[in-house]
Amino acid sequence: MEDKTQSLEQAINEHIQSGDSVVMGACLEPMIPFAAAHELVRQEKKDLELIAPISDILIDMLIGAGSVRKLTAAWAGNVSAGLGHNYRRSVEQEIPFRIEVEDHSNFSIGLALLAGAMGVPFLPSRSLLGTDILNSNKTMKTEEYEGEKLVYIPALRPDVTVLGVQRADKQGNAHLWGNIGVAQDAAMASKKVILLAEEIVDGEVIESDPNRVLFPGFKTTAVVHCPAFAHPSPVQGYYQRDHDFFHSYHKETKTREGFLSWLDKYVTGVKSHEQYLEKVGNDRIAALKIKNERFAAPVNYAAE
Amino acid sequence: MEDKTQSLEQAINEHIQSGDSVVMGACLEPMIPFAAAHELVRQEKKDLELIAPISDILIDMLIGAGSVRKLTAAWAGNVSAGLGHNYRRSVEQEIPFRIEVEDHSNFSIGLALLAGAMGVPFLPSRSLLGTDILNSNKTMKTEEYEGEKLVYIPALRPDVTVLGVQRADKQGNAHLWGNIGVAQDAAMASKKVILLAEEIVDGEVIESDPNRVLFPGFKTTAVVHCPAFAHPSPVQGYYQRDHDFFHSYHKETKTREGFLSWLDKYVTGVKSHEQYLEKVGNDRIAALKIKNERFAAPVNYAAE
Amino acid sequence: MVDYTTGELMVVAAAREIQDKEVVFVGMRLPMLAFAVAKKTHAPEAVGFYECGVVRDFPSNELLYTMGDTPNVEGAQWCTSTNHLMYLMQSGHVDCGFIGGAEVDKFGNINTSYIGNYEQPNVKLPGSGGAADIASLSKRLLVIMNHEKRRFKEKVDYITSPGAGEGGEWRKDQGLPRGGIGALISTLGVMRPGKNNELELVSIHPGVTLEEIKDNTGWDVKTAINFEETPPPKPEELEVIRSIDPNGFWTGQ
């Protein structure tokens, strides 16, 4: 089968175009593909529609960098520190410009992606009845079905999902563990899937545990070997969350100038994810590494 | 947490009543809980609504035994040998009596159970448009949504799912591997879940791999330690399918008398699943056992 | 000239319907062998879907009696829910899918549910399984059947799996998103949709006469312009079949 490995630079350059709708951060707080977001800024991709339930400071950073036209999300800010300063500046003060916001809840965005994955135009829900989310997001409609009120949530079919995983083979089959968030449905709903993997492994490793796979390899467009792709967010079994980095971001981005200087330091002033990691500090990255082992109980798939 | 282990006899006696709707065989051809079906016959539970995509000869056997009032299924017969003689006799000749049939496809029954699991009254699909399934099963309706035709498939909310798994803890947390069929949605949609497990393990074994769990332990009503519960169907990693048993069933049940004699031999003439296995033959069961090992690649869940 | 059974010829004809890199919804019995033949000859990158929730990019080397047999899970690329594979098919990711049937009609509609009226049937057949979904949602439906007059009817008693309905643009009118018959491979020949989506004979198996086919078809069957003899199996194709089914359980007649 086809070898789909590419460098981060190649994959972002080739498979994400300005104007695309892109899911990043499908697992919510962990496994957020920050490395891809930084590369999008370096390659000056613009007018993106970001789709995700939460994605922590990835959204705020891309808004501040001027990469975002529209945000389709349930929550955007800084999960452990509070509000997102760039998000506020954009919507309240049009700095650098005002983005469009499509308000969702975690469930409505999860169902919208599931509808996209299922290949149907909408899915019904009992959530959000009576909320102003149904006023500010006009895509969702209240309907009557056999005397009951339901919200019909239209499908999202993103152009690309960038998904971080623990390990993938070169053909695009992957294992992801920990909380799943909307990862499976986002990948199934999207036209393209770019995998960022902590490790590239032989196909036999993935085939040894086919229940741990979330979608078939043929849905994968590119596989990028990108260790520590999620820093400062965590990857189960690989490294912990860098809490201080989020708190520093919150402090350093209070002003527009502060943000631009942060962006220059960590994103535009470096050439690659490897240089970003050096800037963060190799010791700091090493300190976050998971040192313990807590292995899943053995599972025998033998047929005979 | 509560110890939910019971004997097969207790669990069936206490948690399945005559008249209940029951899912058995949610993984399609493998892991069919035949032991539970036999116990239902021995306890003379009647008027059951069986719900399943396929379930191989389990359905045919229960129809012949007179346990079934209604069949909600996509396919009923003998997967490797052809038609189900009891099913034919019931529908064509009212022997022992005519059951009601609610025709489904694999997808429509999967979506009906998913709708039940989701807590919504229906789910939309593009399948089955133009088929006579929409005529003989009047619960599914063709609707227009924004100019597109869709089939709205109403939710199924079974009383009980009997689910076979490789291993469970006493609290009802379980690992199931191999093909999943509709197992997850059936368990999530049902009011009660009875687990038949090849092995009872410590909670730590299940907690060591929380991604392999399909539904939370609080959904489980009873846990039954029941090795070889699926014979003659297979359980991945534990035993192979007993193909000859299905072929013999097909031959021996051609006539009503043949079926009654088969039923007496394997079901009503024995007192327990253990006696059934003895009747099948301990050597024969031993020969089906999986002797090889093909373990899933290690997965580290460590946090630090 | 190699010796082969009708079953083997049908498997090979079916295998040739699979193009490289296609996603194939593999049915039980002959289609499982057809997928193996295609993979090991002209379509090495085809991917197989099995309705119990298994995805394989190489076929099992064991003879399978059901899709859920243990050798079909070991070494699979994905083990998942039935719904997940159906979602991918509903979204247009399945290129072709195989089904069998008890009855077919001249527009390729398949009945696997009831002979006679469904309210008081003469024969209760097993039902759809995944066949109605594959017929509704795959891009091309591949049908494998015994060619008998009682099975090849002007109009089936019950449409379990939709072909072209009443012909023409019926599928579109019903709202079906795509699909229709790619090929009907019978024990006597191969048919494809022609004018008005009516099935026409495109090839006839070696040793079978056109008269035999007409006698065994319940409608006045037309032959296509490029009508030919079904090409016989190649040795490498037979080798695959016989390595998996050495005793002819599925293909011996």
Place this chain on the structure above:
Amino acid sequence: MVDYTTGELMVVAAAREIQDKEVVFVGMRLPMLAFAVAKKTHAPEAVGFYECGVVRDFPSNELLYTMGDTPNVEGAQWCTSTNHLMYLMQSGHVDCGFIGGAEVDKFGNINTSYIGNYEQPNVKLPGSGGAADIASLSKRLLVIMNHEKRRFKEKVDYITSPGAGEGGEWRKDQGLPRGGIGALISTLGVMRPGKNNELELVSIHPGVTLEEIKDNTGWDVKTAINFEETPPPKPEELEVIRSIDPNGFWTGQ
């Protein structure tokens, strides 16, 4: 008499809202500690849901900054999709759920989206996350907030998470399947729905005056008949909080 912070008192008040064997949708910050206190004192068989897709029947012993932190996954009973937990909640399996908010009104509606008009807001808040779903679909909504006049309003600018709407049977009229405010735990006291589903003060934290509460509430707040002082934390409750948050990151004020 033990010394404690307002944060600790709020955690304990929140913990006491959790009954044994309940399924709890656990929110970030104080609710994570409240779940731990409940589990380790009076509700040993409660089960926690975390919206990233984690189910735990015992809390992590580590201080969590987000639900997806690695210690919250290790030893979980279930790691799954966000949707799966939402399905269970939509089906009525979640007894109570915690949320915070920027604004609340007298009917317990919560705003975490926009201050001012949503088309031209003065302040853009982070949004719902899972809060709107928890408010829509859980059996009892538990709200934790700073008690300030600008936050406790006659009417919120935007209903992110529905309480009782405009009061009375509004939830039923909207089609919401169940739910409503169980308790609002603030930095000054605890409120619950009273007549017409308007929030009333049911307890006041030790050292806080009723006048202080009235001064900091944007509507003419009523007191319940069985109005009391919030019971202070017990040593064993504080012990749990301080074992997890020894430096008072979430509870120190």
